[in-house]
Amino acid sequence: MSAMRQHPHPGPPPQGGGGNASPPPLAGGRTHASDQGGGDSATTGGRRRLLLLAPLGVVAAAGVGFYAMLRGLSTGSYDPKGVPSALIGKPAPDFALPPLAGADRPALSAADLRGHNRPVLVNFFASWCVPCVIEHPILMRLAKDGVPILGVAYKDKPADSLGFLQKHGMPYARLGVDQPGRVAIDWGLYGVPETYLVDKDGIIRWRWAGPLTEDTLKAQLQPLLKKYA
Amino acid sequence: MIPELGHFALALALALSLLQVGVGFWGAHRAEARLMAATAPIAAGVLVAVGAAWACLAWAYVVNDTTVLNVVQNSHSAKPLLYKLSGTWGNHEGSMVLWVLILALCGGAVAGFGANLPSALQARVLAVLALVSVGFLGFILATSNPFDRVWPPPPDGQGLNPILQDPGLAFHPPLLYLGYVGSAVTYAFAVAALLEGRVDAAWGRWVRPWALAAWAFLTLGIALGSWWAYYELGWGGYWFWDPVENASLLPWLAGCALLHSAIVVEKREALKTWTVFLALLAFGLSLLGTFLVRSGVLTSVHAFANDPARGVFILGLLAAFVGGGFLLFAWRAGTLAPAGLFAPLSREGSLVLNNLLLCSIAAVVLVGTLYPMFADLILKEKISVGPPFFNTATLPLAAPLIGAMGFGPVLPWKRARLLPALQRLWWAALAGLGAVLLCLAIEGYRIGPAIGFGAAAWVIGAALADIADRIALFSRPRAALARARGLPRAAWGGALAHAGLGVTILGLAGMGLATDKLALLKPGEATTLAGLEYRLTGLRDVQGPNWTARRATLEVRNGDRLVTVLEPDKRSFAVSRMNTSEAAIHTTWLSDLYAVLGEERDGGAVVRLHHNPLAPWIWLGGALMALGGGLSLSDRRMRVSAPAAKGLKAGARA
Numbered sequence: 001m002s003a004m005r006q007h008p009h010p011g012p013p014p015q016g017g018g019g020n021a022s023p024p025p026l027a028g029g030r031t032h033a034s035d036q037g038g039g040d041s042a043t044t045g046g047r048r049r050l051l052l053l054a055p056l057g058v059v060a061a062a063g064v065g066f067y068a069m070l071r072g073l074s075t076g077s078y079d080p081k082g083v084p085s086a087l088i089g090k091p092a093p094d095f096a097l098p099p100l101a102g103a104d105r106p107a108l109s110a111a112d113l114r115g116h117n118r119p120v121l122v123n124f125f126a127s128w129c130v131p132c133v134i135e136h137p138i139l140m141r142l143a144k145d146g147v148p149i150l151g152v153a154y155k156d157k158p159a160d161s162l163g164f165l166q167k168h169g170m171p172y173a174r175l176g177v178d179q180p181g182r183v184a185i186d187w188g189l190y191g192v193p194e195t196y197l198v199d200k201d202g203i204i205r206w207r208w209a210g211p212l213t214e215d216t217l218k219a220q221l222q223p224l225l226k227k228y229a
Numbered sequence: 230m231i232p233e234l235g236h237f238a239l240a241l242a243l244a245l246s247l248l249q250v251g252v253g254f255w256g257a258h259r260a261e262a263r264l265m266a267a268t269a270p271i272a273a274g275v276l277v278a279v280g281a282a283w284a285c286l287a288w289a290y291v292v293n294d295t296t297v298l299n300v301v302q303n304s305h306s307a308k309p310l311l312y313k314l315s316g317t318w319g320n321h322e323g324s325m326v327l328w329v330l331i332l333a334l335c336g337g338a339v340a341g342f343g344a345n346l347p348s349a350l351q352a353r354v355l356a357v358l359a360l361v362s363v364g365f366l367g368f369i370l371a372t373s374n375p376f377d378r379v380w381p382p383p384p385d386g387q388g389l390n391p392i393l394q395d396p397g398l399a400f401h402p403p404l405l406y407l408g409y410v411g412s413a414v415t416y417a418f419a420v421a422a423l424l425e426g427r428v429d430a431a432w433g434r435w436v437r438p439w440a441l442a443a444w445a446f447l448t449l450g451i452a453l454g455s456w457w458a459y460y461e462l463g464w465g466g467y468w469f470w471d472p473v474e475n476a477s478l479l480p481w482l483a484g485c486a487l488l489h490s491a492i493v494v495e496k497r498e499a500l501k502t503w504t505v506f507l508a509l510l511a512f513g514l515s516l517l518g519t520f521l522v523r524s525g526v527l528t529s530v531h532a533f534a535n536d537p538a539r540g541v542f543i544l545g546l547l548a549a550f551v552g553g554g555f556l557l558f559a560w561r562a563g564t565l566a567p568a569g570l571f572a573p574l575s576r577e578g579s580l581v582l583n584n585l586l587l588c589s590i591a592a593v594v595l596v597g598t599l600y601p602m603f604a605d606l607i608l609k610e611k612i613s614v615g616p617p618f619f620n621t622a623t624l625p626l627a628a629p630l631i632g633a634m635g636f637g638p639v640l641p642w643k644r645a646r647l648l649p650a651l652q653r654l655w656w657a658a659l660a661g662l663g664a665v666l667l668c669l670a671i672e673g674y675r676i677g678p679a680i681g682f683g684a685a686a687w688v689i690g691a692a693l694a695d696i697a698d699r700i701a702l703f704s705r706p707r708a709a710l711a712r713a714r715g716l717p718r719a720a721w722g723g724a725l726a727h728a729g730l731g732v733t734i735l736g737l738a739g740m741g742l743a744t745d746k747l748a749l750l751k752p753g754e755a756t757t758l759a760g761l762e763y764r765l766t767g768l769r770d771v772q773g774p775n776w777t778a779r780r781a782t783l784e785v786r787n788g789d790r791l792v793t794v795l796e797p798d799k800r801s802f803a804v805s806r807m808n809t810s811e812a813a814i815h816t817t818w819l820s821d822l823y824a825v826l827g828e829e830r831d832g833g834a835v836v837r838l839h840h841n842p843l844a845p846w847i848w849l850g851g852a853l854m855a856l857g858g859g860l861s862l863s864d865r866r867m868r869v870s871a872p873a874a875k876g877l878k879a880g881a882r883a
């Protein structure tokens with residue numbers, strides 16, 4: 001193949017100032033047409049500079065966003081686990097659960113969510129769940145402060161649940177046993193532990209998937225408890 | 230004692246890496262031959278130190294040293310040896326050690342095999358790699374020490390997540406890391422080129438094998454991960470557009486574009502700026518994946534347990550390497566002089582199209598992956614972007630890509646004419662059309678799968694046509710065998726990789742015709758799916774090495790003939806108190822019979838049955854793609870020097 005057969009412009013390129021010294025046309029990959037189109041270099045030079053800066057801009061913007069997410073993770077304002085519950089703002093689903101034998105607490109049904117004349121927490125837990133141990137002291141403190149906490153033992157052997165509560169303390173005003181996990185499905189449980197705030201009228205107002213922490217308590221739960229009191 | 234040695238080895242590796250950074254950059258800047266020559270032995274030293282650290286960690290796992298926190302959290306004495314070893318990288322800290330080890334291996338390879346590189350380029354590349362190594366060793370030592378002790382030692386470990394105890398997953402992370410870290414080498418070459426202000430054919434020839442190797446490993450890693458998800462998660466699917474899956478797909482797409490555009494740099498010295506950009510992008514997307522998986526900003530079955538402090542550190546690394554790389558790019562890329570002019574219809578033109586389409590797909594996947602996170606952050610809105618978005622947004626881009634894929638290899642460089650290309654490919658196009666019609670005739674009006682079969686036949690046909698054309702199979706059949714022997718392995722590799730993608734598409738199209746069924750069966754009862762009868766003949770308990778299981782026995786019959794017996798398990802792992810479903814799969818290569826055992830009630834068992842046509846071809850295609858990459862890598866011409874003269878000539882001509 002002879003050199004003359006290459007298409008665009010044999011001889012010096014029309015941009016002038018031949019060869020390597022001339023400002024290169026727009027990034028090769030973007031517009032290969034400009035490689036052979038011979039656009040004027042004065043304007044493409046500026047546009048090219050802008051184009052070369054573009055990736056940096058995108059990276060910077062993404063970086064700021066990621067940083068905000070990380071900040072939000074520690075303050076609780078950003079939470080990827082916060083799967084939106086379809087039930088927020090809706091009445092709690094109807095259910096009736098048997099009591100936990102030997103726990104000395106009444107059973108739990110949908111009707112028990114109302115009639116406390118204040119918002120209640122519904123907490124799903126299991127003895128086999130490690131984060132449940134972590135959040136337990138916070139539940140105990142809330143219970144001591146008089147917040148009614150209604151417990152659901154999720155997919156757990158009754159004897160194990162009982163052992164767990166005897167070891168770590170009993171924060172629940174009422175306690176239902178959901179061994180098959182059927183009620184949890186109606187609630188749209190994401191995993192244990194998981195906590196719901198139900199207001200006086202039996203409407204679900206808030207859901208927290210994962211262990212309650214001091215941060216969650218301060219930033220979210222306590223304001224909500226006041227709001228719906 | 231051994232864990233402390235490992236900790237010390239990591240610190241030593243950090244010190245050596247710092248030295249390598251200084252010696253490499255300074256030596257190349259001042260053109261000090263002795264300093265530049267010193268970078269290679271230092272890189273070897275880093276490799277030895279990191280290797281020793283990894284060996285110490287592996288030792289702690291193998292002897293089940295419960296004074297090491299990492300072992301306690303992730304291992305157990307009852308675990309088989311393979312999973313004790315794979316447990317070293319089945320957790321955040323240990324996987325970072327593996328990451329750095331692979332990086333050190335790459336550095337060692339550049340040092341060991343790079344003797345014929347220009348010494349300044351080699352010194353700069355090694356210095357950049359050492360800089361990456363400093364970042365990640367610092368990250369390990371500051372936030373994720375795998376050698377932390379715990380006292381008093383608990384009697385035994387807490388086990389490894391049982392769904393991760395699987396041979397497929399044991400090798401999934403190392404392969405992925407080979408891909409991710411391989412892209413660190415192309416990144417280092419790109420940064421070194423920007424510093425030197427020079428990209429030429431020799432540079433392209435050096436970058437290409439690394440891009441190819443990284444891409445091939447990433448292909449294998451992704452295929453293995455997808456296969457694992459298919460048989461282990463028990464959902465009957467193979468790709469879920471999960472953010473973490475996307476995080477591995479993104480560098481794959483960028484790497485795929487890079488290895489194609491590096492060809493253009495090597496052969497024609499065009500697309501230089503673009504190739505450098507892709508090299509930076511591929512590594513940037515690899516790091517982005519690392520950040521997403523380990524920082525806690527998203528949730529996924531794949532994500533590691535994590536804390537925001539680590540996230541901030543990785544974000545810092547991301548900002549330094551990607552931001553730094555693109556800053557350098559904005560500042561210096563203007564100096565890269567383009568050469569090699571070409572017409573739109575030419576090999577180069579088709580590779581540009583390939584690049585644009587691959588990058589567009591990557592952009593779509595990136596947006597789909599990050600959008601929910603940013604919407605949550607900015608709009609305070611929870612949205613999920615699922616398969617419908619990804620499928621509808623990527624398929625229209627994939628279609629022209631697949632179309633162009635057939636044409637690219639048969640087009641000549643610089644300037645092509647359409648007619649000769651069409652003449653070579655008409656029967657591949659005919660095969661594609663035939664496949665569409667055949668599928669429509671057999672399966673009825675199923676447009677998606679029909680197009681898939683057509684695309685697969687086209688891609689495979691075009692790869693065959695390319696090879697047939699190169700060995701002059703039809704014009705001079707007698708000499709064909711001799712010509713086939715003489716054909717460079719890179720040509721075979723390219724065709725094989727393209728055909729491999731065709732095989733994967735075949736599998737995807739087949740899965741488009743998959744059917745499934747949920748049935749409650751009492752022992753002795755049967756149900757039918759896709760013309761086969763599934764009879765539940767028994768339910769029993771079985772005992773494994775560290776699990777107990779409920780196992781169903783399903784006899785599958787085609788008429789009177791027994792096809793196979795499927796035995797799906799529901800396993801519970803005592804130590805970690807987790808349950809897993811082990812799907813039972815029987816493959817005939819034409820289809821997979823797939824059964825999952827659900828819960829038992831009313832004296833029967835719920836079974837989920839899937840009939841997945843051509844499913845194994847998805848991963849077979851992935852293996853073929855990687856094999857094609859490997860074949861290409863073994864080409865003599867990849868081992869530098871040989872084509873140097875030719876490369877120079879091509880440059881001069883342009």
